[in-house]
Amino acid sequence: MTMSGFSHIFPTHAIASPAEPGTVSAGKSREKARLMDAGANAVFWQEKWERGETGFHEPQANPLLTRHITALDLPAGARIFVPLCGMSQDMVWLAGQGFHVTGSELSDIAVRRFFSDLGLTPDIADAGPLRCFSAGTIRIFAGNIFDLTPDLLGPMDGIYDRAALIALPEDLRRAYAAHLLSLTGPVPELLVTLDYDQSCLKGPPFSVDEAFLRKCYGQAYAFTLLENRAVEGGLKGRCPASENVWRLSPPSP
Template identity: 55%
Template sequence: MEADFWHARWDAMEIGFHEGTANELLVRHLPALNLAPGSRIFVPLCGKAQDMVWLAGQGFEVVGVELSAKAVGQFFEEMDVEPDIAGHGPLTRFSAGSITIYSGDLFALDGAALGAVDAIYDRASLVAMPGSMRDSYSRQLRALAPSASRLLITFAYDQAQMEGPPFSIDTAEVERLFAENYDLTCLEERAVEGGLKGRIPASEAAWRMLPR
């Protein structure tokens, strides 16, 4: 989606994608990645997700990237901490404790800024990408962290019934994007209780992706 779309959503606080607690599938399935204590986890399009607080609480180092500076500011305000803020090329780096968030365009983030990461947690990033952006997105994440394992959470539903985001990412699309470079395992698939946005029958899946 265009940057203006997401800025408008945050300005209007139309953030139905935000969960106020750690995601259930994250909590249940992160152990499947067999990460060592202190591992670095990258969270693309992180918003102000409480998932990052939970990950830090498990002893991991967390680095995110988020287009909306408003979202990043709210995240640290809600943590009641004052982050260190520094410019980093076209991005702005916010950091406090074991959490760092780059504010700016994911596609402007480079490997030198990100540093080595052990895993990628993607709950609200791929599903935010329309079909025209998914190939570029998958290439960018692989370029940033080619050896990182991933926990990917997707939705699948009849796209004709509703425009995204979140967009429908079915098994065939996951395989198209990632099967060439990753061993894929669907760890869990479940119905979305009450339907997506309360009206569209949908399923939610957690995928483990291990680089070859």
């Protein structure tokens, strides 16, 4: 698959605001820069998968998930969305707990490898501009997450985001957060973030502090910090960092 096929993984025209009078040129410049960032981000991750540079992939379920999934208070059979899922074993663990798991992932390579490693032959169907791979209680939409719609996704009861929000630079994080809310509405979410001095590392993963979360999600959710722990040895061995586990709760009816 060519790099050009991923030049618009996060097409920000979908969330752009109308320009105020007198700001058209500035708005076009910002939009152009944002689209360039989106294309660069897509190419970055696609090339990681093509070269097999998947050190970010964990071979087992993340202990933060296994410790805190009960905070979402979801029954067996609930539908959980895992955005930018890669080939995460967290999905296997969630399915093993009786949940119906839906992932979204840019890389077709990652999705095929995920099912192959499990010894499964998934059903594959076109879903608009995406492809939907499914086997048992796990399905994954391969392609641009911004091409995923509420109708394609279907109702969700919860979200688990361990490595999506922190994988994106700031402008794309804002777009992603808005799109995620448009897909699922405010459903309970288990969110894992990193907090560190961004000047120490270029990222990804990127630092996402509480202020940014409240700016993106504050009107839709209440926040509970479930766990805060120091990253042993520092992030990539270079700078102190903390890993935070948040429960995002929608308003009570």
